[in-house]
Amino acid sequence: MEVIAGNIASPKGFYADGIHCGLKKTKVDLGWIVSEVPANAAAVFTTNQVQAAPIKVTKEKMDSGQLRGVIVNAGNANACTGEQGYRNAQQMVRAAANKLAVPSDQIAVASTGIIGRQLPMEKVAKGIAKLQKAGDPQAFQKAILTTDLTEKSIVIQSQIGGKTVTMAGCAKGSGMIHPNMATMLAFVTTDAAIPADLLQKLLKELTEVTFNQITVDGDTSTNDMVFVLANGLAGQRALQEETSDYETFKKMFQHVLTALAKAIAQDGEGATKLIEARTTGAVTNEAARMISKTIVGSPLVKTALFGKDPNWGRVLCAVGYSGQTIDPDALSISLAGINVFQSGMPITFDEAKMQEQLAKPEIEILVTLEEGTGQGVAWGCDLTYDYVKINALYHT
Structure with missing residues (x-):
């Protein structure tokens, strides 16, 4: 296993972009991650009983086990916004799906920022129209930040089944951090081939010993989400449990999640240690x-x-x-x-x-x-x- 230079779009078949659409004064605040082909997907969500509209919408998308991507905004959590907030999250999904020419049930959505304000959907819609396939993946990693002082990302590679498998992760989180799957969002992409049910099982297992082991201030957010896409374009055989290839992938996955979790804890609001x-x-x-x-x-x-x-x-x-x-x-x-x-x-x-x-x-x-x-x-x-x-x- 080797840590390499790269970004969330480094695994084969992924791209990402981020832009400023006006949710923040000047900083990048809207982005997406997309796979060129349908990818097996897994996710874990906040256990807070008050859950933001994007959480509800994305949960509905997970039943198929396959998605093409996720649209994300910062600066506005779209939480505690009622039926209008739910419709706005759905509208974000439809706008991204239309721009990508894919079915809307193939796109997830995530938001982070201030609670209790409706999204200015005209700004969001214009922003989504400006996102590019061949965009700037580094900008996506900036687009998910709120009070964070640093980007949190990692890319690693390893040989699995005679193929080079790449895994990338990025996250945001600085305050309201006490995940129990904080405000915390994390995204992982990989070109490994792994069945969706096995990916979900592994994500849940590893979340317990990584993201669920960090705390900044004891507050569990309304918007926590860890979202994973595996599109299989590395070309190795689909992973199976109790094999050496599976154990290699598991070590990669745990390494990525641990690195992101520690980076969130280290960048706690006002933190020095x-x-x-x-x-x-x-x-x-x-x-x-x-x-x-x-x-x-x-x-x-x-x-x-x-x-x-x-x-x-x-x-x-x-x-x-x-x-x-x-x-x-x-x-x-x-x-x-x-x-x-x-x-x-x-x-x-x-x-x-x-x-x-x-x-x-x-x-x-x-x-x-x-x-x-x-x-x-x-x-x-x-x-x-x-x-x-x-x-x-x-x-x-």
Whole structure:
């Protein structure tokens, strides 16, 4: 497996484009990803009971298992917009399908941005008419951003069945991030051949250990979506479970989703640090994941690390209220590579060295239990003054 330069349209048979249509003041805000041929599709969606119109429309498209592409806008979530919002999402689909000369049931839709405002459909329709097949894939990766400071993308290749298979991913997400399939959108394209039902099963499995293990602020968005297209143009035989080719593809897929998930956590609104919490020795892997996610979701842990405060008691507290089985007297904690708590007892550490470690942009917290063999990891970010400022002034 090799990480290569590229973009969301790097796999064979894909193209993408992005333009400015007026939903934002100046930035690119509308784009699409399209496959030259029908592609097997899979998706997971937010578990928030309040779901945006594009989520409802795209869910309806997934029954066939095959789609040609997705139309996406930023700057307006088209959420909590009633029947009119639903019709607007459908209109976006029809406009994109007409431009591409494909059936409308072959196009999905996604939106991100401010909740509770109707889309200005005249601007959106004019924008869709300007999108090109031979457009700018890099512009698509910009078109999905809201408060993000960076693009989040990755392209990898590997040999599967004697063919070179390419997989690309891009995502947006910076605030309202606490996915439980945040505002989070992710798109993956691949030229691998894999049945739609197997792709859906694998996406659901890997989402649990990647996107569902990140948190920025504990809020699960109305618009979360992870959307995957696999068009088979690499030319290898369709993947089957319990084969070496399937395991290679699974490793590729997990690598892409993990990279995107970590990039979202690192680009949390106002964030200065990526926090990785790793738990070992839990009763089960799921228990370890939940402990790790509780740690990175703790406001007290997040603020302590922003202030470079080695307050490991906050980590211990989070472990204790995680709802998982623990023995505090057999628990150890390492903070930024320095042991601070061992088998239920505090350890004296070099405070100057700790300050140096906590000033780094990536901080690891390691929790070791003696309950079993379960292990899991989660990612988050620190909580800063700027997070409050960004969200206090979001509409203005």
